[in-house]
Amino acid sequence: MPSPEIEEEFLVNSVIGEGAEFTGEFKFSGLIRIDGRFRGVLETDGKVLIGKTGIVDTDIRAKVVVAGGEIRGNIFATERVTLLSSCRLEGDVVTPRLIVEEGVVFHGKCTINPT
Numbered sequence: 742m743p744s745p746e747i748e749e750e751f752l753v754n755s756v757i758g759e760g761a762e763f764t765g766e767f768k769f770s771g772l773i774r775i776d777g778r779f780r781g782v783l784e785t786d787g788k789v790l791i792g793k794t795g796i797v798d799t800d801i802r803a804k805v806v807v808a809g810g811e812i813r814g815n816i817f818a819t820e821r822v823t824l825l826s827s828c829r830l831e832g833d834v835v836t837p838r839l840i841v842e843e844g845v846v847f848h849g850k851c852t853i854n855p856t
Contacts, residue, residue, distance in 0.1 A: 759794045775810070793827045800832075815849075 754771040757763050761777035768784045776792040781799055783789065788805040791797055795810030802817045809825035816822055818836040826844035833849040841847070 757795075759792075791828075793825075806836075 755767075755769060755773040757773070757775045757777045757779055759776040762779075763777070764780045766782040767773070767779075768782070770786050772788040772790060773783075773785065774790045774792060775795040775797060777794070778796045779799060780797075783797070783799050784802045786804055788807070789801055789803045791806075791808045791810040791812065793809045795808075797810065798813045800815045800817065801812070804818065804820045805822075806816050806818045807823045807825065808816075808828045808830065810827070811829045813831045815832040816830070816834045816836070818834075820836075821838035821840065822834055822836045823840040824830060824842060824845045824847065826842040828842075829846045831848045834851045835854060836851075837853065837855050839851060839853060
C-alpha cells in the first residue's frame with residue numbers, strides 16, 4: 742500500500758535505489774524517490790521523497806519535500822516540507838508549511854514564508 746505522503750498528482754518518474762549513487766545536476770518535473778546517495782543539484786516543480794536509507798548532499802528546490810533519510814544541505818519548498826521521524830537534516834528550511842515528526846534531528850534554521 743502506498744504511503745499517504747505519495748499523492749496521486751505526482752507520478753514517480755525517477756528513482757535512485759538503495760545502493761545506487763548519483764553525482765551531478767538533476768532537473769525534472771514530477772517525483773523522485775531517493776533511497777541511495779545523491780550529491781549535486783536537485784530541482785523540480787514536483788516532489789522529492791527521500792527514504793530512510795537515502796543520503797543527500799545538496800540543496801533541494803521543489804514543490805514538496807518528504808524526508809526520512811539524511812540531508813546535508815538546504816531545502817527550499819514552495820508548498821511544504823515534511824520531516825519524518827527517521828530524518829537527519831543539517832541545513833536550513835524555507836517553506837510555507839513545515840511538518841516535523843517526533844524524533845527528527847534538525848541542525849539549522851527554519852523560515853516559514855506564507856504564500
